[in-house]
Amino acid sequence: MNNDSSSRIVWALKQWISQAAPGARLPSTRSLVAEYQASPVTVQKALQVLTGQDLIESRPGVGTFVRAVRAVRPADYGWQTAALGSPQTVLPPSSGTMRNVPNDAITFHSGYPDRELLPERLVRTALTRAARGDAALFRPPAAGLPELQTWFAHELGSAAPAGITAPMPSDVIVLPGSQSGLSSIFRALVGAGQPLLIESPSYWGAILAAAQTGVRLVPVRSGPDGPDPVELDRAFTESGARVFYAQPNYSNPSGAQWAPGHGEEILAVVRRHGAFMVEDDWAHDFGITSQAVPVAARDDAGHVVYLRSLTKSVSTAIRIAAVVARGPARERILAHRAAESMYVSGLLQAAALDVVTQPGWQSHLRSLRQQLQSRRDLLVTSMREHAPGAHLELLPKGGLNLWFRLPDGTDLGRLARDCEDAGVFIAAxxxxxxxxxxxxxIRLNYAGPNPGAYPAGARVIGEALARNGR
Incomplete structure (x- = not known):
């Protein structure tokens, strides 16, 4: 028996149902097992999916039947148009990186690492221990568990050079993921209608958070070594901005890491303008041939607001991050956090702290570095062989993504559709x-599932790109 995904059975039965009359009886489970060479459990899962979609209904002791289409009165929500009025800001559409796709697809679009790259054993053990402790029953402090605050402060402080005062645990605010932290930071430090300098290209989630808060974005071109300090200085002067959002280490989407010494030059510009830099260190744990060196480690005057996430490196189910900020800026951010979520789940905080303080965490990170390099190099080689028209502008030293420039005139919408029709999902x-x-x-994630399918996926992209140019 083939216990493969039930998605192929769901797809086939949907085709059958579309041709069947309402009330038609489906073949028995035994017949479906024989027809699709699948296990009874797999067939039952497929039938459950179709039942959940209201396409079939089961009658105990009788059989399973195509659900009759019931004529219903369409709901009228027109009154809400007047009640809501025009939106104050027009938000970008939901990111394509968050789409759910068939299990058998080749996925390059997601922004998350594959399950095989997560410390699964550490996470499961940590969740079990946390559930048995006080964190499962009591409310944690608004700024976070003191032990977790201490860990984040030590992580940043350990990179500080001599003469720089390391952050205190009290400078740390624990967050339910870095995305909500960006919204709070932009509200607290920028404000609606005010300018925010941002690298271009930059993380789509930061762009979305800015749109949600009504912040006015001012792009600053950023290349493989980071933004030009002269251009950044000019942007501060011309826009009147007081905040700059940046990803110095393994930027999403390009994977760029600022050149040595570049952070000090950028920090000097920020200081000269009496401004803030929001440093998003989301990929801190994903170094391959280099280490992440936070710019915030060289600042003790409160100019850098530092954001570090554990969501991608520990587990997507444990959404824990932290912001390190000093002075009045910290108090403003904390006030916004308290108004939005009051506090972060103590259970998740305790589990995250357990994972990153286990001896196995460092062993996991060493193994992760090797696995990421292997996957990155495989995808690079595959694209060079099968999609030579896609130019890799930078071989990243860390992170999760490759950023390809395509020939001018490429229709990205058509390219994405052609790839999806062949079972390959990419991110325009x-x-x-x-x-x-x-x-x-296009941005391709080399940390996704089934790296053995990377050559086949690259071949599909290359063929679709060749057709696109005709």
Missing amino acids: GTEWFPAEPAGPF
Whole structure:
């Protein structure tokens, strides 16, 4: 028996149902097991999916039947148009990176690492221990568990050079993921209608958070070594901005890491303008051939607001991050956090702390580095062989993604559709630009599932790209 995914059975039965009359009886489970060479459990899962979609109904002791289409009065929500009025801000559409796709698809679009790259054993053990402790029953402090605050402060402080005062645990605010932290930071430090400098291209989630808070984005071009300090200085002067959002280490989408010494140059510009830099260190744990060196480690005057996430490196189910900020800026951010969520689940905080303080955590990170390098190199080689028209502008030293420039005139929408029709999902690069895109790009995640399928996926992209140019 083939206990493969039930998705193929769901797809086939949907085709059958579309041709069947309402009330038609489906073949028995035994017949379906024989027809699709699947286990009874797999067939039952497929039938449960179809039942949940109201396509079939089961009658105990009788059989399973195509559900009759009932004529219903369409709901009228027109009154809400007047009640809500025009939106104050027009939000970008939901990111394509968050789409759910068939289990048998080749997925390059997601922004998350594959389950095989997570410390699963550590996570399961930590959740079990946390559930048995006080964290499962009591409310934690608004700024976070003191032990977790201490860990985040030590992580940043350990990178501080001599003469720089390391952050205190009290400078740390624990967050339910970095995305909500971005919204709080932009509200607290920028404000609706005010300018925010941002690298271009940049993380689509930061662009979305800015749109939600009504912040006005001012793009600053950023290349393989980071933004030009002269251009950043000019942008501060011309816009009057007081905040700059950046990803110095393994930027999403390009994977760029600022050149040595570049952080000090950028920090000098920020200081000269009496401004803040929001440093998003989301990929801190994903170094391959280099280490992440936070710019915040060189600042003790409160100019850098540092954001570090554990969601991608520990588990997507444990949404824990932290912001390190000093002075009045910290108090403003904490006030916004308290108004939005009051506190972060103590259970998740305790589990995250357990994972990152286990001896196995460092062993996991060493193994992760090797696995990421293997997957990155495999996808690079596959794209060079099968999709030579896609130009890799930078071989990243860490992170999860590759950023490809495509030939001018490439229709990204058509390219994505053609790839999806062949079972390959990619992310068009348009949503990583805070203004008009600088050209046609795609972002491919090399940390996704089934790396053995990377050559086949690259072949599909290459063929679709060749057709696109005709």
